[in-house]
Amino acid sequence: MSRSSKVRTKPSPTPIPRVRRPAGAILVRTPASQVPVKQPEKVRPPAPAVPPYRFPARDFKKIRPTATAIPPYRFPAKDFEKVRPLATAVPGTKPATAGVSAAPAGAKYGSADLLRQGGYAQAQGDLAAAKSVFNDARQAAKTEKTTGLEAQAALQYARTIQSLETSQLTKEHVAEAKTAYADAIRLGTPQQRVHAQNDLAILSLRQGDPQQAVAMLRRVDVGALEPGERSLYAYNYGRALELSGNGPEAYQKYTQVLEQNPEFDLASEGAFRLLRDSRPARVGEAARLAEMLLARGQQESAVRELRRALEIWAAEPDAQRLLAVLVRYFVAARIDPRQFRKNEWPALRSLSERGPRLAPAIKQIATAYEGKVPTFVERGSARGFFNAWSPESWKSEPFSRLLKTIGDSYDRAEQPRQALALYSGAWSLDPTNTEAALYVALILRDHAQGLDPGGRLLSRMTESVFEEKGIAYQKQDWLNILRQHVLLATLFEKEGKWGPRGNPRSAIFQWTNALRADDRIRQRDPNFPLSPAIYLHLGECHMRVGDPDLAWNAYAKASYAFLKSSKPEDAAAALERARSLAKFMTPQQLETVRTLENAIARARRASG
Amino acid sequence: MACFLFALAGAHGAAQEPQAVFVSFTFRVPDFVTNPGPVLAGSLAPPKRAAMEAQVGASLARILAARLPYWSFQPGRADALPRLSIWVEKGRPNWEVRMALVSLRGEVSEAWRGTLYSPGDLERFEGLPAPGTWPDSIQAVFDESLLEEHQKQTILSVLQETIPLGLEVAPVGPLPPPDPLKARSVLPLNWDKHCRLAKSEFRVVYRWAAEGEVTLHSVGIVAHFPYKPGNPTFEGIAVKHNKWEFGESMESIDRHLKDLRDLTPVSFYLKRFVKPNELPGPCSAVDVPPMVAP
Numbered sequence: 001m002s003r004s005s006k007v008r009t010k011p012s013p014t015p016i017p018r019v020r021r022p023a024g025a026i027l028v029r030t031p032a033s034q035v036p037v038k039q040p041e042k043v044r045p046p047a048p049a050v051p052p053y054r055f056p057a058r059d060f061k062k063i064r065p066t067a068t069a070i071p072p073y074r075f076p077a078k079d080f081e082k083v084r085p086l087a088t089a090v091p092g093t094k095p096a097t098a099g100v101s102a103a104p105a106g107a108k109y110g111s112a113d114l115l116r117q118g119g120y121a122q123a124q125g126d127l128a129a130a131k132s133v134f135n136d137a138r139q140a141a142k143t144e145k146t147t148g149l150e151a152q153a154a155l156q157y158a159r160t161i162q163s164l165e166t167s168q169l170t171k172e173h174v175a176e177a178k179t180a181y182a183d184a185i186r187l188g189t190p191q192q193r194v195h196a197q198n199d200l201a202i203l204s205l206r207q208g209d210p211q212q213a214v215a216m217l218r219r220v221d222v223g224a225l226e227p228g229e230r231s232l233y234a235y236n237y238g239r240a241l242e243l244s245g246n247g248p249e250a251y252q253k254y255t256q257v258l259e260q261n262p263e264f265d266l267a268s269e270g271a272f273r274l275l276r277d278s279r280p281a282r283v284g285e286a287a288r289l290a291e292m293l294l295a296r297g298q299q300e301s302a303v304r305e306l307r308r309a310l311e312i313w314a315a316e317p318d319a320q321r322l323l324a325v326l327v328r329y330f331v332a333a334r335i336d337p338r339q340f341r342k343n344e345w346p347a348l349r350s351l352s353e354r355g356p357r358l359a360p361a362i363k364q365i366a367t368a369y370e371g372k373v374p375t376f377v378e379r380g381s382a383r384g385f386f387n388a389w390s391p392e393s394w395k396s397e398p399f400s401r402l403l404k405t406i407g408d409s410y411d412r413a414e415q416p417r418q419a420l421a422l423y424s425g426a427w428s429l430d431p432t433n434t435e436a437a438l439y440v441a442l443i444l445r446d447h448a449q450g451l452d453p454g455g456r457l458l459s460r461m462t463e464s465v466f467e468e469k470g471i472a473y474q475k476q477d478w479l480n481i482l483r484q485h486v487l488l489a490t491l492f493e494k495e496g497k498w499g500p501r502g503n504p505r506s507a508i509f510q511w512t513n514a515l516r517a518d519d520r521i522r523q524r525d526p527n528f529p530l531s532p533a534i535y536l537h538l539g540e541c542h543m544r545v546g547d548p549d550l551a552w553n554a555y556a557k558a559s560y561a562f563l564k565s566s567k568p569e570d571a572a573a574a575l576e577r578a579r580s581l582a583k584f585m586t587p588q589q590l591e592t593v594r595t596l597e598n599a600i601a602r603a604r605r606a607s608g
Numbered sequence: 609m610a611c612f613l614f615a616l617a618g619a620h621g622a623a624q625e626p627q628a629v630f631v632s633f634t635f636r637v638p639d640f641v642t643n644p645g646p647v648l649a650g651s652l653a654p655p656k657r658a659a660m661e662a663q664v665g666a667s668l669a670r671i672l673a674a675r676l677p678y679w680s681f682q683p684g685r686a687d688a689l690p691r692l693s694i695w696v697e698k699g700r701p702n703w704e705v706r707m708a709l710v711s712l713r714g715e716v717s718e719a720w721r722g723t724l725y726s727p728g729d730l731e732r733f734e735g736l737p738a739p740g741t742w743p744d745s746i747q748a749v750f751d752e753s754l755l756e757e758h759q760k761q762t763i764l765s766v767l768q769e770t771i772p773l774g775l776e777v778a779p780v781g782p783l784p785p786p787d788p789l790k791a792r793s794v795l796p797l798n799w800d801k802h803c804r805l806a807k808s809e810f811r812v813v814y815r816w817a818a819e820g821e822v823t824l825h826s827v828g829i830v831a832h833f834p835y836k837p838g839n840p841t842f843e844g845i846a847v848k849h850n851k852w853e854f855g856e857s858m859e860s861i862d863r864h865l866k867d868l869r870d871l872t873p874v875s876f877y878l879k880r881f882v883k884p885n886e887l888p889g890p891c892s893a894v895d896v897p898p899m900v901a902p
Binding site: 119120122123124125126159162195198199201202205206213229232233235236239240263264265266297299300332333334411412414438439441442446482483484485486487490518529531532533534536562565566567570 | 699700727728729731732733734735737738741757758759761780785787790792794832833846848883897898899900901902
């Protein structure tokens with residue numbers, strides 16, 4: 001159904017005058033007029049002498065929000081009496097007796113207005129009045145011969161009945177509701193029809209007849225549903241299947257909902273409820289589902305279900321799969337040592353005591369958070385220390401990322417020794433963790449004096465990272481590979497280790513490989529910002545190892561890249577270095593210099 | 609004066625809108641603008657700097673409005689309150705975009721962080737990249753790193769705790785309500801724009817005659833109702849009051865129906881956002897949504 005044909009019961013979009021804010025209700029502007037930020041009594045003056053608002057039934061006449069020409073609806077007392085089986089007379093439902101004199105004699109109320117008034121009565125919790133008004137709306141729509149509105153009124157009428165507490169839902173009510181739903185199905189648009197079918201199925205569930213609900217939901221034309229409603233319908237179907245004892249199909253429906261709409265918490269609860277009831281325990285499936293929710297940003301539901309699952313499955317052989325997903329959460333939430341001690345450790349310790357299978361893995365998480373970790377120089381050497389988290393990649397990959405995250409906390413707290421140990425552990429456990437290797441290089445660059453005075457550690461690390469071709473490149477994390485080469489290059493430059501080319505412990509090796517990584521990134525992302533400094537430093541390296549031709553090329557490229565990066569002064573400086581090699585220049589190179597000079601002059605003029 | 613009028617407009621315009629939260633951006637690290645690298649060519653003159661700060665602040669306010677669509681985020685000066693103050697800082701080991709909520713009491717929480725430049729990044733540019741690239745870089749980092757899902761949840765909970773959505777609330781139906789089911793109010797949040805809040809939980813703070821402050825823990829019932837009853841100008845969001853909190857004690861609303869008429873609204877806060885899964889489309893198209901299985 002198109003949206004234009006959908007029944008509207010809202011007020012027309014007449015321009016709305018702004019509500020005048022009463023004295024004392026001040027919003028922010030300057031520090032002197034703050035929002036009440038948890039100190040409302042200080043900000044808001046003492047309550048003005050305005051009596052609490054009362055909203056008796058007679059005020060119904062005032063609530064028409066727009067200036068349409070329809071007079072306020074008068075609840076006809078006799079009609080109300082006639083259709084008032086739900087409850088005894090409720091205050092607020094007798095406005096007719098309150099003298100709604102504004103209604104001109106003989107005024108007709110359209111079904112759309114009645115639908116809106118019914119909605120208001122429902123919002124007030126006045127189901128008796130709502131039922132009465134919706135019934136009037138049905139009659140009015142019938143008179144108007146507007147089947148869409150008649151179906152809508154029937155739907156609202158049935159829903160109002162269904163809103164009753166179960167104890168109040170008599171057989172007569174159920175019969176009335178079913179008749180109204182049948183009318184909606186018969187008269188309604190495709191969308192109204194599926195709404196009525198859906199709600200009728202819910203009525204069956206409330207009556208304890210899930211089979212009937214399943215049968216009804218099977219008939220639903222899913223294509224008639226709005227995209228946003230499909231998850232709801234699929235959830236309802238899943239719930240009906242679950243209650244009728246068809247767990248496998250129900251689980252399928254719930255996971256289908258979560259794939260489309262991971263925020264649908266009822267579906268996630270349903271799916272995990274079925275998993276917890278499954279025999280034998282489906283630990284792996286629970287871990288997979290929790291990981292999917294975590295990856296889709298649903299940390300709250302993922303962690304809640306993980307904790308529940310760990311509680312009941314701590315002794316299962318593959319319970320560590322759940323713990324591995326919890327470790328991923330620690331990484332995503334950047335849980336630092338203080339938060340771990342305060343919020344996570346008590347539950348994990350208790351879990352460890354009850355499930356000895358998990359004890360070693362939990363102990364090693366705690367050890368990492370305490371920072372009691374040695375520095376690992378060799379690739380793989382951390383596997384012995386963290387043996388509960390290796391060698392399988394589903395263990396080592398998340399744990400390596402956890403070590404890196406904890407390392408960040410120690411680095412930020414200016415404890416570089418612990419940071420280095422954790423970063424090196426992260427890299428050693430999972431050599432494809434290029435980010436960890438990058439931070440090892442960073443710590444070694446910034447704290448070489450204290451942590452690695454002889455440079456032995458740096459040498460071993462550098463060799464280990466690059467000794468077996470491809471290890472560092474397996475994950476193709478080119479950005480971190482690029483950063484790592486750049487850091488190492490600047491480090492070796494500082495130490496005056498310019499060459500030779502094939503030696504990983506040389507600046508020229510690192511800058512050359514930085515350029516390769518830069519190219520790989522640019523192949524994937526042509527908009528990746530240019531890296532002029534790589535060329536600039538390569539030029540210096542080429543000069544140092546006695547290759548002026550290559551140096552000239554590198555300086556010229558640096559100049560061009562600076563120019564493209566809107567840094568004309570840097571471009572000029574790089575070009576000046578190229579020009580300093582004038583005695584080696586060919587006529588073609590001289591032409592290049594002139595072109596660059598002109599471009600730099602233009603860029604300078606443009607930037608003022 | 610301009611600032612005053614601007615804030616005033618925000619305040620009056622908020623009648624159907626949630627509370628305004630101002631957003632300011634500053635290059636708080638002097639080096640970032642004046643001396644970022646050894647071969648620097650990117651310093652900004654003060655007027656350009658101010659213009660860029662305003663430009664970035666406005667774009668970050670738009671991002672916040674899209675990611676946390678419960679308050680009215682507006683660009684504001686660095687002294688407007690309450691505000692989300694955003695700046696650039698050289699952390700260890702990264703350059704970071706940071707954000708803190710500032711209220712009357714000062715910074716409400718620790719700063720939240722997003723990585724702007726990692727180790728090795730600035731060495732590629734021989735200092736900072738050209739100033740023209742900063743706004744885009746800062747916006748991208750703000751959206752993807754500072755507001756990544758977990759941190760976004762943390763920010764949301766601090767805002768929920770601290771910044772009210774609004775000040776006024778009006779009762780729906782007679783007072784005192786005849787039964788607990790009818791203990792309801794309407795919030796001055798325009799349904800057509802904010803129906804996403806229709807199922808959420810709220811803390812509604814009242815002054816209780818001479819007794820003190822009372823909080824009613826309330827929940828949206830996915831229904832709209834004219835606001836303000838008696839003088840309606842738009843459709844607000846209807847809520848049902850469930851719990852009465854006075855002092856440390858939390859009681860069912862059943863025991864305080866008669867007290868409801870002695871309450872004067874002070875403010876209301878978002879307690880927990882609950883996505884109304886069943887709302888099929890834009891707010892304006894919502895009638896009564898289909899039902900959810902028990």
